[in-house]
Amino acid sequence: MDTATIASLLQEGRTFPPPEEFRRQAHIQDMRLYEEARRDPVGFWERGAAELHWFRRWDKVLEWNPPYAQWFVGGKINASYNCIDRHLSTFRKNKAAIIWEGEPGEQRVLTYQDLYREVCQLANALKALGVKRGDRVTIYLPMVPELPIAMLACARIGAPHSVVFGGFSADALRDRIQDAQAKVLITADGGYRRGGVVPLKRNADEAVAQCPSIEKVIVVRRIGGIAEQTMQKGRDVWWHEVVQGQPGVCPAEPMDSEDLLFLLYTSGTTGKPKGIIHTTGGYLTHVYITTKYIFDLKEEDTYWCTADIGWVTGHSYIVYGPLANGATSVMYEGAPDYPDKDRFWAIVEKYRVNILYTAPTAIRSFMRWGEEYPQRHDLSSLRLLGTVGEPINPEAWVWYWKHIGGGRCPIVDTWWQTETGGILITPLPGVVTLKPGSATLPFPGVEAEVVDERGNPVPPGQGGYLVLTRPWPGMLRGIYGDPQRYTQTYWSRFPGRYFTGDGAKKDADGYFWLLGRVDDVIKVSAHRLSTMEIESALVDHPCVAEAAAIGKNHEVKGEAVVVFVTVKEGVKTSPQLAQELQAHVARKIGAIARPDQVIFTSALPKTRSGKIMRRLLRDIAEGRALGDITTLESPGVIEALKEQYGEEREM
Ligand code: PRX
DSSP states (O other), rough: OOHHHHHHHHHOOOOBOOOHHHHHOOOOOHHHHHHHHOOHHHHHHHHHHTTSOOOOOEEEEEEEETTEEEETTTOOOOIIIIIIHHHSSSGGGSSSSEEEOOOSEEEEEEEEEHHHHHHHHHHHHHHTTOTTTTEEEEEEOSSHHHHHHHHHHHHTTOOOOOOOTTBOOOOHHHHHHHHHOOSEEEEOOOEEEEEEEOHHHHHHHHHHOOOTOOOEEEEEOOSOSGGGGGTTTTTTTEEHHHHHHEEEEEEOOOOOOTSSEEEEEEEESSSOOEEEEEEHHHHHHHHHHHHHHOOOOOOEEEEEEEEEETTHHHIIIIHHHHHHOOOOOEOOSSSSSSSSSHHHHHHHHHOOOOOEEOOOHHHHHHHHTHHHHHTTTTTTTTOEEEEEESSOHHHHHHIIIIIIITTOEEEEEEEGGGGGSSSOOOOOTTTBBOOTTTOBOOTOOEEEEEOOOOOOOOTTTOOOEEEOOOTTTTOOOOETHHHHHHHIIITTTTTEEEEEEEEEEETTTTTTEEEESSSSSEEEEEEEEEEHHHHHHHSTTTTTTEEEEEEOOOOOOEEEEEEEEEEOTTOOOOOOHHHHHHHHHHHHHHGOOOOOEEESSSSBBBBSOOOOOOHHHHHHHTTTTOOOTTSSSOTTHHHHHHHHHHHHHHH
């Protein structure tokens, strides 16, 4: 975040107490829950777990040998059973679990009973293809109902899933399959995005060609007529064919509470994405109870989280959290501006959505597009709004409050990470007075602190590093295949405490204000990328000698990717080459990583020990006065860059 935004955040003085109408009907109406959880945090989580179905109850709630936690030790549980079967003996059997809308406008409604049948059929098909408990299954699908069905089918038979966002490239998919050593890939012929078709099967074929672990590829026919010729005999099977004739009943495997439920790859500070490990009992308890209290979920609500299931928000707050609660969720396949910029509001009106959860970057786009789009629709069904993924600037917060929430809906600004599994810092909407731009307080049972370099808590109002000081059930259990990286990344900087990688401040009321990443992770339109990943993609291009990527403050995206590139001897720089490099990064990683700008330079600013000074590059890109450059190897480089960058901006 740039200093101006941070300053505006910290001067923000407005407060918004829970509207009385909302408070009176909320699950949690007073602060007692916080008090209880403070006295007995483990007991708080245990009561949440007790609301789920266990084949066998746990012997011990928490076993904590820092940095390794085990939750609900000895318990046997199945996530798919809890998301489906648990509801079938109640009136929820015929309740809509998922209301799906395709981008072209089709609609599909799956009741819990429908979901049960489809999940069981696919689970049986997976078994017939040789998938056994413990085998990894990679899922690379658009936002179609088959995506949650596939996840729940895997969970049902104890095969951990690894979902790869459909916007990732063939190379990114290949790396993730190889790391997980997946046995089966589930994909589709394509998906719709802004009226066009994303060729998923083509990417999948390219990736699988280099993935000997893959034995079978299951293909959903979403588009039709585009992948028929590509089906490889013996390897590729159509989804609709493999499920045909499979029994609609498949017993759910009793899993150990600490068995792997899924891997989800995310970007860190190196070029290699890490496979975050989430296990079953603790994760499910965490997402179940946070969904219930934070979204104040009621039986009759229609809930819509606009994230893609390829990211953690979709895993926890489209699939596992809402379904474990027996909720009705809306799921939408496409873009918010297709066919027009009112698509979200048309969906809210059509399904009478009550709870809407989206990202600040989307809200900033809506602001820019103007109030006329939400005004075209009746949004009076909304009663609660949420945001996630990046800091929200107070201006966007207030716009969301006014123009989407009509001044009557609390906003839950929820802070968490892929690694945390579920939400950790957030208001409880019936209790907590909101301050625009602050994620407010740790969820009951969670303890967070802001500390300085040495790990000492900083006084109120002072910036520092956000750490978590006690284990929580949804926390990652490790990085797949790299135990050392787990300890090193999260637990070594402040021993015994989890280091989030985020900067934060705590105010005099104990409210947390998140200030963005303090490492080489950037958030572009709330998507998490690493500068190193982009740099590796660039140096892979034959013309590039060296590259440095930074996140530059951006009005809508939060951060935009800007890259500084030096070319190899004899290569001529040109606008064409810049374009080629932009396309190259998009091809290597995915369109989300495409740099907004490529700056050619004769050298990169480095410290005497050879480290690229990204901070200086960010200062240049954002037109700020340069900080300390005394450690720079050759200060001339920076002067030249500054001059050149000024020119490029005028171009
Ligand atoms: O920097 C924080 C930011 O997103 C990072 C985690 O990204 P990811 O693993 O992709 O998960 C995103 C969805 C949970 C965090 O380290 N972040 C997430 N939520 C917020 C946030 N920053 C400020 N406010 C938030 N509400």
